[in-house]
Amino acid sequence: MQNLLYFFASIIFYCSVRSQDHRQYRQVHDASGRLQPPPPFNESYQMIVLTGGKVYGTPVEANTATEDLCMPHRKDVVMAGGRILSMMEPSKTAAFINSIRDSQLTILPISVQDQIIIPGLVDVHVHAIGGGGEQGPYSRTPESHLSQLIRGGLTTIVGILGTDGVTRSLSSLLQKMKSLEHDGLSTWMWTGSYRIPIVTLTGSLQQDVLLIDKVLGAGELALSDHRSSWPSKSELKQLLSDVRVAGMLSGKSGVIHFHMGSAPTKIDLLWQILNETTIPIQHMYLTHMSSRGDDLIAEARKWIKAGGMCDFTADAEMLNETDTINTLNKFRAEKLPLKQITVSSDAYGSFPQYDSSGRLISYSMGLPDLTLRTIQNLVLKHSWPVEEAIQFSTANPATYLNLKRKGFLAEGYDADILVLNQTDLSPLYVFGRGQILKTPTWIKHDMFEHISGSP
Numbered sequence: 059m060q061n062l063l064y065f066f067a068s069i070i071f072y073c074s075v076r077s078q079d080h081r082q083y084r085q086v087h088d089a090s091g092r093l094q095p096p097p098p099f100n101e102s103y104q105m106i107v108l109t110g111g112k113v114y115g116t117p118v119e120a121n122t123a124t125e126d127l128c129m130p131h132r133k134d135v136v137m138a139g140g141r142i143l144s145m146m147e148p149s150k151t152a153a154f155i156n157s158i159r160d161s162q163l164t165i166l167p168i169s170v171q172d173q174i175i176i177p178g179l180v181d182v183h184v185h186a187i188g189g190g191g192e193q194g195p196y197s198r199t200p201e202s203h204l205s206q207l208i209r210g211g212l213t214t215i216v217g218i219l220g221t222d223g224v225t226r227s228l229s230s231l232l233q234k235m236k237s238l239e240h241d242g243l244s245t246w247m248w249t250g251s252y253r254i255p256i257v258t259l260t261g262s263l264q265q266d267v268l269l270i271d272k273v274l275g276a277g278e279l280a281l282s283d284h285r286s287s288w289p290s291k292s293e294l295k296q297l298l299s300d301v302r303v304a305g306m307l308s309g310k311s312g313v314i315h316f317h318m319g320s321a322p323t324k325i326d327l328l329w330q331i332l333n334e335t336t337i338p339i340q341h342m343y344l345t346h347m348s349s350r351g352d353d354l355i356a357e358a359r360k361w362i363k364a365g366g367m368c369d370f371t372a373d374a375e376m377l378n379e380t381d382t383i384n385t386l387n388k389f390r391a392e393k394l395p396l397k398q399i400t401v402s403s404d405a406y407g408s409f410p411q412y413d414s415s416g417r418l419i420s421y422s423m424g425l426p427d428l429t430l431r432t433i434q435n436l437v438l439k440h441s442w443p444v445e446e447a448i449q450f451s452t453a454n455p456a457t458y459l460n461l462k463r464k465g466f467l468a469e470g471y472d473a474d475i476l477v478l479n480q481t482d483l484s485p486l487y488v489f490g491r492g493q494i495l496k497t498p499t500w501i502k503h504d505m506f507e508h509i510s511g512s513p
Protein backbone atom coordinates (compact mmCIF):
# COMPACT_ATOMS: atom_id res chain seq x y z
CA MET A 59 0.00 0.00 0.00
CA GLN A 60 2.75 2.44 1.04
CA ASN A 61 4.76 1.80 -2.12
CA LEU A 62 1.67 2.28 -4.18
CA LEU A 63 1.00 5.61 -2.52
CA TYR A 64 4.55 6.85 -3.13
CA PHE A 65 4.39 5.76 -6.72
CA PHE A 66 1.07 7.47 -7.19
CA ALA A 67 2.31 10.66 -5.58
CA SER A 68 5.49 10.72 -7.62
CA ILE A 69 3.64 10.65 -10.92
CA ILE A 70 1.49 13.60 -10.03
CA PHE A 71 2.37 16.34 -12.39
CA TYR A 72 -0.42 18.65 -11.46
CA CYS A 73 -1.96 18.47 -8.08
CA SER A 74 -2.19 21.98 -6.85
CA VAL A 75 -4.62 23.54 -4.44
CA ARG A 76 -6.36 26.46 -5.95
CA SER A 77 -8.65 28.87 -4.28
CA GLN A 78 -11.39 30.63 -6.14
CA ASP A 79 -11.09 33.56 -3.78
CA HIS A 80 -7.34 33.85 -4.03
CA ARG A 81 -6.96 33.18 -7.71
CA GLN A 82 -4.94 35.77 -9.55
CA TYR A 83 -6.03 36.35 -13.09
CA ARG A 84 -2.70 37.67 -14.23
CA GLN A 85 -1.89 37.04 -17.82
CA VAL A 86 1.67 35.86 -18.20
CA HIS A 87 3.61 35.90 -21.42
CA ASP A 88 6.31 33.32 -21.96
CA ALA A 89 9.34 33.91 -24.17
CA SER A 90 7.41 32.88 -27.28
CA GLY A 91 4.84 35.55 -26.62
CA ARG A 92 2.05 33.01 -26.13
CA LEU A 93 -0.51 33.83 -23.50
CA GLN A 94 -0.27 31.46 -20.55
CA PRO A 95 -3.22 30.33 -18.44
CA PRO A 96 -3.51 31.97 -15.01
CA PRO A 97 -1.15 30.40 -12.47
CA PRO A 98 -2.51 27.98 -9.89
CA PHE A 99 -2.84 28.95 -6.25
CA ASN A 100 0.64 29.73 -4.92
CA GLU A 101 0.76 26.84 -2.47
CA SER A 102 0.59 23.32 -3.74
CA TYR A 103 -0.07 20.02 -2.03
CA GLN A 104 0.33 16.61 -3.52
CA MET A 105 -2.28 15.17 -1.20
CA ILE A 106 -5.25 16.42 0.78
CA VAL A 107 -6.86 14.40 3.57
CA LEU A 108 -10.31 15.12 4.99
CA THR A 109 -10.44 13.80 8.52
CA GLY A 110 -13.32 13.12 10.89
CA GLY A 111 -16.21 13.58 8.45
CA LYS A 112 -19.31 11.47 7.87
CA VAL A 113 -19.17 10.10 4.34
CA TYR A 114 -22.30 9.50 2.24
CA GLY A 115 -22.57 8.46 -1.38
CA THR A 116 -20.29 5.44 -1.50
CA PRO A 117 -21.25 2.74 -4.03
CA VAL A 118 -23.63 0.25 -2.49
CA GLU A 119 -22.16 -3.22 -2.07
CA ALA A 120 -24.39 -6.11 -2.98
CA ASN A 121 -24.50 -7.58 0.53
CA THR A 122 -25.34 -4.34 2.35
CA ALA A 123 -28.20 -4.74 4.81
CA THR A 124 -31.15 -2.41 4.22
CA GLU A 125 -30.77 -0.74 7.61
CA ASP A 126 -27.11 0.07 6.80
CA LEU A 127 -27.90 1.69 3.47
CA CYS A 128 -28.47 5.13 4.92
CA MET A 129 -25.69 5.06 7.51
CA PRO A 130 -22.69 7.32 6.94
CA HIS A 131 -19.23 5.82 6.67
CA ARG A 132 -16.66 7.04 9.15
CA LYS A 133 -13.78 7.17 6.72
CA ASP A 134 -11.06 9.73 6.08
CA VAL A 135 -10.79 10.74 2.45
CA VAL A 136 -7.35 10.95 0.85
CA MET A 137 -7.15 12.84 -2.43
CA ALA A 138 -4.20 12.85 -4.82
CA GLY A 139 -3.76 13.49 -8.51
CA GLY A 140 -7.35 14.60 -8.85
CA ARG A 141 -8.74 11.25 -7.67
CA ILE A 142 -9.74 9.66 -4.41
CA LEU A 143 -6.67 7.69 -3.48
CA SER A 144 -8.03 6.04 -0.36
CA MET A 145 -11.03 5.89 1.92
CA MET A 146 -8.99 5.34 5.04
CA GLU A 147 -9.83 3.87 8.41
CA PRO A 148 -9.51 6.89 10.74
CA SER A 149 -7.29 4.92 13.12
CA LYS A 150 -4.67 4.69 10.38
CA THR A 151 -4.73 8.29 9.19
CA ALA A 152 -2.27 9.88 11.65
CA ALA A 153 0.44 7.37 10.85
CA PHE A 154 -0.23 7.78 7.15
CA ILE A 155 0.07 11.57 7.32
CA ASN A 156 3.33 11.31 9.22
CA SER A 157 4.78 8.88 6.75
CA ILE A 158 3.94 11.19 3.87
CA ARG A 159 5.46 14.15 5.69
CA ASP A 160 8.64 12.11 6.30
CA SER A 161 8.82 11.46 2.60
CA GLN A 162 8.82 15.21 1.93
CA LEU A 163 5.74 14.99 -0.20
CA THR A 164 3.33 17.77 0.66
CA ILE A 165 0.11 16.83 2.37
CA LEU A 166 -2.71 19.01 3.66
CA PRO A 167 -4.88 17.52 6.41
CA ILE A 168 -8.20 19.29 6.87
CA SER A 169 -10.29 18.46 9.89
CA VAL A 170 -13.99 18.35 9.03
CA GLN A 171 -15.08 16.77 12.29
CA ASP A 172 -18.64 15.40 12.10
CA GLN A 173 -19.44 17.42 8.99
CA ILE A 174 -21.13 15.75 6.04
CA ILE A 175 -19.09 14.62 3.04
CA ILE A 176 -20.96 13.85 -0.18
CA PRO A 177 -20.02 13.60 -3.87
CA GLY A 178 -19.93 16.90 -5.77
CA LEU A 179 -23.28 17.57 -7.42
CA VAL A 180 -23.98 16.68 -11.05
CA ASP A 181 -26.36 19.09 -12.79
CA VAL A 182 -27.57 17.90 -16.20
CA HIS A 183 -29.32 21.11 -17.21
CA VAL A 184 -27.33 24.35 -16.97
CA HIS A 185 -27.76 27.18 -19.46
CA ALA A 186 -24.08 27.95 -19.10
CA ILE A 187 -24.00 30.76 -21.68
CA GLY A 188 -27.40 32.09 -20.63
CA GLY A 189 -30.79 31.44 -22.14
CA GLY A 190 -34.17 33.03 -22.33
CA GLY A 191 -34.93 35.99 -24.56
CA GLU A 192 -38.64 35.18 -24.90
CA GLN A 193 -39.53 38.82 -24.19
CA GLY A 194 -37.10 40.24 -26.71
CA PRO A 195 -33.43 41.09 -26.47
CA TYR A 196 -33.65 42.68 -23.03
CA SER A 197 -34.88 39.42 -21.53
CA ARG A 198 -31.79 37.37 -22.40
CA THR A 199 -30.43 35.80 -19.24
CA PRO A 200 -26.74 36.23 -18.32
CA GLU A 201 -23.90 33.74 -18.71
CA SER A 202 -23.09 31.45 -15.78
CA HIS A 203 -20.66 32.59 -13.09
CA LEU A 204 -18.06 30.12 -11.89
CA SER A 205 -18.33 31.34 -8.29
CA GLN A 206 -22.13 30.80 -8.28
CA LEU A 207 -21.79 27.31 -9.72
CA ILE A 208 -19.26 26.41 -7.04
CA ARG A 209 -21.34 27.92 -4.23
CA GLY A 210 -24.17 25.70 -5.43
CA GLY A 211 -21.96 22.67 -4.84
CA LEU A 212 -21.88 21.80 -8.55
CA THR A 213 -18.74 20.03 -9.69
CA THR A 214 -20.12 18.46 -12.87
CA ILE A 215 -22.43 20.30 -15.23
CA VAL A 216 -23.98 19.55 -18.60
CA GLY A 217 -24.40 22.75 -20.62
CA ILE A 218 -27.47 23.37 -22.74
CA LEU A 219 -28.68 25.96 -25.26
CA GLY A 220 -32.48 26.32 -24.96
CA THR A 221 -35.04 28.38 -26.85
CA ASP A 222 -32.60 30.50 -28.79
CA GLY A 223 -30.48 28.44 -31.16
CA VAL A 224 -29.82 31.37 -33.46
CA THR A 225 -28.13 34.13 -31.46
CA ARG A 226 -26.72 31.63 -28.93
CA SER A 227 -24.38 29.13 -30.53
CA LEU A 228 -23.17 25.64 -29.73
CA SER A 229 -19.59 26.67 -30.47
CA SER A 230 -19.87 29.36 -27.81
CA LEU A 231 -21.34 26.80 -25.40
CA LEU A 232 -18.54 24.32 -26.14
CA GLN A 233 -15.90 26.97 -25.49
CA LYS A 234 -17.62 27.95 -22.22
CA MET A 235 -17.64 24.33 -21.08
CA LYS A 236 -13.93 24.08 -21.82
CA SER A 237 -13.33 27.23 -19.81
CA LEU A 238 -15.25 25.90 -16.80
CA GLU A 239 -13.34 22.64 -17.09
CA HIS A 240 -10.07 24.58 -16.86
CA ASP A 241 -11.36 26.21 -13.69
CA GLY A 242 -11.89 22.87 -11.94
CA LEU A 243 -15.40 21.73 -12.90
CA SER A 244 -16.09 18.70 -15.08
CA THR A 245 -18.24 19.57 -18.04
CA TRP A 246 -20.27 18.04 -20.82
CA MET A 247 -22.95 19.47 -23.10
CA TRP A 248 -26.03 18.73 -25.16
CA THR A 249 -26.02 19.56 -28.84
CA GLY A 250 -29.13 21.07 -30.48
CA SER A 251 -31.66 23.51 -29.07
CA TYR A 252 -35.46 23.54 -28.72
CA ARG A 253 -36.16 22.96 -32.35
CA ILE A 254 -35.99 20.61 -35.31
CA PRO A 255 -34.08 20.56 -37.63
CA ILE A 256 -31.57 20.60 -34.83
CA VAL A 257 -28.58 22.91 -34.80
CA THR A 258 -25.29 21.04 -34.50
CA LEU A 259 -21.56 21.74 -34.25
CA THR A 260 -20.45 19.52 -37.13
CA GLY A 261 -23.50 19.30 -39.38
CA SER A 262 -25.08 16.17 -37.89
CA LEU A 263 -26.23 14.88 -34.53
CA GLN A 264 -24.34 11.63 -35.00
CA GLN A 265 -21.07 13.38 -35.78
CA ASP A 266 -21.45 15.70 -32.78
CA VAL A 267 -21.96 12.78 -30.39
CA LEU A 268 -19.33 10.61 -32.00
CA LEU A 269 -16.58 13.14 -32.63
CA ILE A 270 -16.89 15.70 -29.83
CA ASP A 271 -16.01 14.30 -26.42
CA LYS A 272 -18.13 16.78 -24.51
CA VAL A 273 -21.38 16.07 -26.38
CA LEU A 274 -23.50 13.44 -24.60
CA GLY A 275 -26.58 13.67 -26.81
CA ALA A 276 -29.09 16.27 -27.93
CA GLY A 277 -31.26 18.63 -25.92
CA GLU A 278 -33.25 20.27 -24.76
CA LEU A 279 -35.56 19.42 -27.61
CA ALA A 280 -38.97 20.95 -26.87
CA LEU A 281 -42.10 18.80 -26.98
CA SER A 282 -45.70 19.85 -26.27
CA ASP A 283 -44.61 23.43 -25.64
CA HIS A 284 -45.83 26.56 -27.40
CA ARG A 285 -42.17 27.33 -28.15
CA SER A 286 -41.57 23.87 -29.66
CA SER A 287 -41.14 23.31 -33.40
CA TRP A 288 -43.67 20.44 -33.04
CA PRO A 289 -41.53 17.70 -34.57
CA SER A 290 -43.33 14.88 -36.35
CA LYS A 291 -43.18 11.31 -35.14
CA SER A 292 -40.97 10.28 -38.03
CA GLU A 293 -38.54 13.13 -37.36
CA LEU A 294 -38.30 12.07 -33.74
CA LYS A 295 -37.78 8.43 -34.69
CA GLN A 296 -34.90 9.45 -36.93
CA LEU A 297 -33.24 11.56 -34.24
CA LEU A 298 -33.66 8.91 -31.59
CA SER A 299 -32.19 6.18 -33.74
CA ASP A 300 -29.31 8.47 -34.73
CA VAL A 301 -28.49 9.34 -31.13
CA ARG A 302 -28.76 5.72 -30.04
CA VAL A 303 -26.33 4.48 -32.69
CA ALA A 304 -23.94 7.40 -32.08
CA GLY A 305 -24.06 6.57 -28.37
CA MET A 306 -23.23 2.94 -29.07
CA LEU A 307 -20.31 3.84 -31.32
CA SER A 308 -18.89 6.43 -28.93
CA GLY A 309 -19.45 4.56 -25.67
CA LYS A 310 -21.75 7.30 -24.42
CA SER A 311 -25.28 7.00 -23.15
CA GLY A 312 -26.67 8.55 -26.39
CA VAL A 313 -29.86 10.20 -25.22
CA ILE A 314 -32.18 13.00 -26.24
CA HIS A 315 -33.05 15.30 -23.36
CA PHE A 316 -36.64 16.39 -24.00
CA HIS A 317 -37.95 19.69 -22.61
CA MET A 318 -41.60 19.08 -21.76
CA GLY A 319 -44.16 21.86 -22.02
CA SER A 320 -47.68 21.84 -20.68
CA ALA A 321 -49.67 21.21 -23.89
CA PRO A 322 -52.23 18.36 -23.63
CA THR A 323 -50.29 16.27 -26.17
CA LYS A 324 -47.79 15.63 -23.33
CA ILE A 325 -45.48 12.71 -24.27
CA ASP A 326 -47.95 10.98 -26.60
CA LEU A 327 -45.48 10.88 -29.50
CA LEU A 328 -42.87 9.13 -27.38
CA TRP A 329 -45.33 6.46 -26.22
CA GLN A 330 -46.23 5.85 -29.87
CA ILE A 331 -42.56 5.54 -30.83
CA LEU A 332 -42.00 3.05 -28.02
CA ASN A 333 -44.92 0.98 -29.32
CA GLU A 334 -43.90 1.12 -32.95
CA THR A 335 -40.12 0.69 -32.75
CA THR A 336 -37.49 -1.20 -30.79
CA ILE A 337 -35.76 1.99 -29.65
CA PRO A 338 -35.21 1.49 -25.89
CA ILE A 339 -36.84 3.93 -23.50
CA GLN A 340 -33.40 4.71 -22.00
CA HIS A 341 -32.63 7.03 -24.90
CA MET A 342 -35.49 9.40 -24.02
CA TYR A 343 -34.69 11.59 -21.02
CA LEU A 344 -37.60 13.85 -20.08
CA THR A 345 -37.18 17.08 -18.12
CA HIS A 346 -39.45 19.56 -16.31
CA MET A 347 -41.70 16.56 -15.56
CA SER A 348 -42.77 17.76 -12.11
CA SER A 349 -43.27 21.41 -13.04
CA ARG A 350 -46.18 21.32 -15.50
CA GLY A 351 -49.10 20.18 -13.42
CA ASP A 352 -50.71 16.93 -12.35
CA ASP A 353 -51.28 15.50 -15.83
CA LEU A 354 -47.59 15.50 -16.64
CA ILE A 355 -46.73 14.19 -13.17
CA ALA A 356 -49.08 11.26 -13.91
CA GLU A 357 -47.16 10.69 -17.15
CA ALA A 358 -43.89 10.81 -15.19
CA ARG A 359 -45.21 8.06 -12.92
CA LYS A 360 -46.12 5.90 -15.94
CA TRP A 361 -42.78 6.66 -17.62
CA ILE A 362 -40.78 5.61 -14.55
CA LYS A 363 -42.86 2.44 -14.16
CA ALA A 364 -42.09 1.64 -17.81
CA GLY A 365 -38.36 1.91 -17.01
CA GLY A 366 -37.81 5.46 -18.29
CA MET A 367 -35.75 8.29 -16.81
CA CYS A 368 -37.24 11.59 -15.66
CA ASP A 369 -35.55 14.82 -14.67
CA PHE A 370 -37.31 17.21 -12.31
CA THR A 371 -36.47 20.90 -12.31
CA ALA A 372 -35.60 22.01 -8.79
CA ASP A 373 -38.21 24.25 -7.16
CA ALA A 374 -37.48 27.97 -7.33
CA GLU A 375 -38.12 29.15 -3.81
CA MET A 376 -38.39 32.77 -4.87
CA LEU A 377 -41.46 31.72 -6.87
CA ASN A 378 -42.78 29.67 -3.92
CA GLU A 379 -42.60 26.53 -6.04
CA THR A 380 -42.98 23.19 -4.25
CA ASP A 381 -43.95 20.90 -7.13
CA THR A 382 -40.70 18.96 -7.25
CA ILE A 383 -40.42 18.43 -3.51
CA ASN A 384 -44.08 17.35 -3.40
CA THR A 385 -43.63 14.94 -6.30
CA LEU A 386 -40.49 13.42 -4.80
CA ASN A 387 -42.30 12.90 -1.49
CA LYS A 388 -45.25 11.37 -3.31
CA PHE A 389 -43.17 9.03 -5.50
CA ARG A 390 -41.10 7.92 -2.50
CA ALA A 391 -44.27 7.09 -0.58
CA GLU A 392 -45.49 5.12 -3.61
CA LYS A 393 -42.17 3.23 -3.60
CA LEU A 394 -41.38 4.11 -7.20
CA PRO A 395 -37.77 3.40 -8.21
CA LEU A 396 -36.16 6.71 -7.29
CA LYS A 397 -33.01 5.74 -9.20
CA GLN A 398 -34.88 6.77 -12.35
CA ILE A 399 -35.19 10.37 -11.23
CA THR A 400 -32.67 13.20 -11.43
CA VAL A 401 -33.03 16.78 -10.24
CA SER A 402 -31.43 19.67 -12.14
CA SER A 403 -31.36 23.42 -11.60
CA ASP A 404 -32.19 24.85 -15.06
CA ALA A 405 -29.67 27.50 -13.95
CA TYR A 406 -29.50 30.68 -16.04
CA GLY A 407 -32.56 29.54 -17.98
CA SER A 408 -35.53 31.86 -18.02
CA PHE A 409 -38.62 30.99 -15.96
CA PRO A 410 -41.40 32.69 -17.91
CA GLN A 411 -44.91 32.19 -16.60
CA TYR A 412 -47.90 32.58 -18.90
CA ASP A 413 -51.62 32.88 -18.29
CA SER A 414 -54.20 30.67 -20.06
CA SER A 415 -54.22 32.93 -23.12
CA GLY A 416 -50.46 32.65 -23.49
CA ARG A 417 -49.74 36.12 -22.13
CA LEU A 418 -46.55 36.45 -20.08
CA ILE A 419 -47.26 37.23 -16.45
CA SER A 420 -43.82 36.93 -14.85
CA TYR A 421 -40.23 36.37 -15.83
CA SER A 422 -37.34 35.15 -13.72
CA MET A 423 -34.17 33.04 -13.91
CA GLY A 424 -33.01 29.72 -12.42
CA LEU A 425 -30.01 29.76 -10.11
CA PRO A 426 -27.35 27.07 -9.75
CA ASP A 427 -27.87 26.48 -6.04
CA LEU A 428 -31.40 25.11 -6.55
CA THR A 429 -30.26 21.47 -6.68
CA LEU A 430 -28.43 21.81 -3.38
CA ARG A 431 -31.46 23.56 -1.91
CA THR A 432 -33.58 20.59 -2.93
CA ILE A 433 -31.29 18.31 -0.93
CA GLN A 434 -31.40 20.71 2.03
CA ASN A 435 -35.19 20.83 1.91
CA LEU A 436 -35.61 17.07 1.63
CA VAL A 437 -33.31 16.41 4.59
CA LEU A 438 -34.09 19.33 6.88
CA LYS A 439 -37.80 19.88 6.24
CA HIS A 440 -38.96 16.45 5.07
CA SER A 441 -36.67 14.17 7.13
CA TRP A 442 -35.19 12.25 4.21
CA PRO A 443 -31.98 10.36 4.97
CA VAL A 444 -29.01 12.21 3.42
CA GLU A 445 -28.10 9.15 1.38
CA GLU A 446 -31.49 9.11 -0.32
CA ALA A 447 -31.77 12.86 -0.82
CA ILE A 448 -28.44 13.24 -2.60
CA GLN A 449 -28.99 10.52 -5.21
CA PHE A 450 -30.92 12.79 -7.62
CA SER A 451 -27.87 14.97 -8.17
CA THR A 452 -25.08 12.46 -7.67
CA ALA A 453 -25.43 8.72 -8.32
CA ASN A 454 -28.50 8.82 -10.54
CA PRO A 455 -27.37 11.28 -13.23
CA ALA A 456 -23.78 9.97 -13.20
CA THR A 457 -24.92 6.37 -13.65
CA TYR A 458 -27.59 7.12 -16.23
CA LEU A 459 -25.36 9.33 -18.36
CA ASN A 460 -22.41 6.96 -17.97
CA LEU A 461 -20.16 9.67 -16.51
CA LYS A 462 -17.19 7.61 -15.47
CA ARG A 463 -15.70 8.18 -12.00
CA LYS A 464 -18.49 10.63 -11.10
CA GLY A 465 -21.39 10.55 -8.69
CA PHE A 466 -19.88 8.40 -5.92
CA LEU A 467 -17.16 8.58 -3.30
CA ALA A 468 -14.82 5.62 -3.56
CA GLU A 469 -11.20 4.85 -4.32
CA GLY A 470 -10.39 5.63 -7.95
CA TYR A 471 -13.32 8.02 -8.40
CA ASP A 472 -12.65 11.68 -9.21
CA ALA A 473 -12.11 13.78 -6.08
CA ASP A 474 -15.26 15.83 -6.66
CA ILE A 475 -16.31 16.36 -3.08
CA LEU A 476 -18.70 18.54 -1.17
CA VAL A 477 -18.30 19.09 2.57
CA LEU A 478 -21.57 20.31 4.07
CA ASN A 479 -22.19 21.86 7.45
CA GLN A 480 -23.93 19.16 9.48
CA THR A 481 -26.54 21.56 10.86
CA ASP A 482 -27.79 23.50 7.84
CA LEU A 483 -26.13 21.57 4.97
CA SER A 484 -24.52 24.71 3.62
CA PRO A 485 -21.31 24.04 1.67
CA LEU A 486 -18.09 24.45 3.64
CA TYR A 487 -15.64 23.10 1.09
CA VAL A 488 -16.04 22.23 -2.56
CA PHE A 489 -13.36 20.14 -4.28
CA GLY A 490 -13.31 19.68 -8.05
CA ARG A 491 -10.94 16.92 -9.19
CA GLY A 492 -8.94 17.32 -6.00
CA GLN A 493 -8.60 21.10 -6.15
CA ILE A 494 -10.12 23.29 -3.48
CA LEU A 495 -12.68 25.43 -5.29
CA LYS A 496 -14.36 26.84 -2.18
CA THR A 497 -13.31 27.19 1.43
CA PRO A 498 -15.32 28.65 4.32
CA THR A 499 -15.06 32.43 4.19
CA TRP A 500 -13.70 32.58 7.71
CA ILE A 501 -10.68 30.47 6.89
CA LYS A 502 -7.55 32.03 5.46
CA HIS A 503 -5.29 29.67 3.60
CA ASP A 504 -2.35 30.18 5.93
CA MET A 505 -4.60 28.98 8.76
CA PHE A 506 -4.96 25.49 7.27
CA GLU A 507 -2.11 23.96 9.20
CA HIS A 508 -3.42 25.48 12.45
CA ILE A 509 -6.97 24.30 12.08
CA SER A 510 -6.08 20.84 10.86
CA GLY A 511 -3.15 19.49 12.83
CA SER A 512 -3.00 15.80 13.53
CA PRO A 513 -6.32 14.03 13.62
Ligand SMILES: [Zn+2]
Nearest residue numbers: 278317318346
Ligand atom coordinates in the same frame (compact mmCIF):
# COMPACT_ATOMS: atom_id res chain seq x y z
ZN1 LIG B 1 -36.39 23.59 -20.65
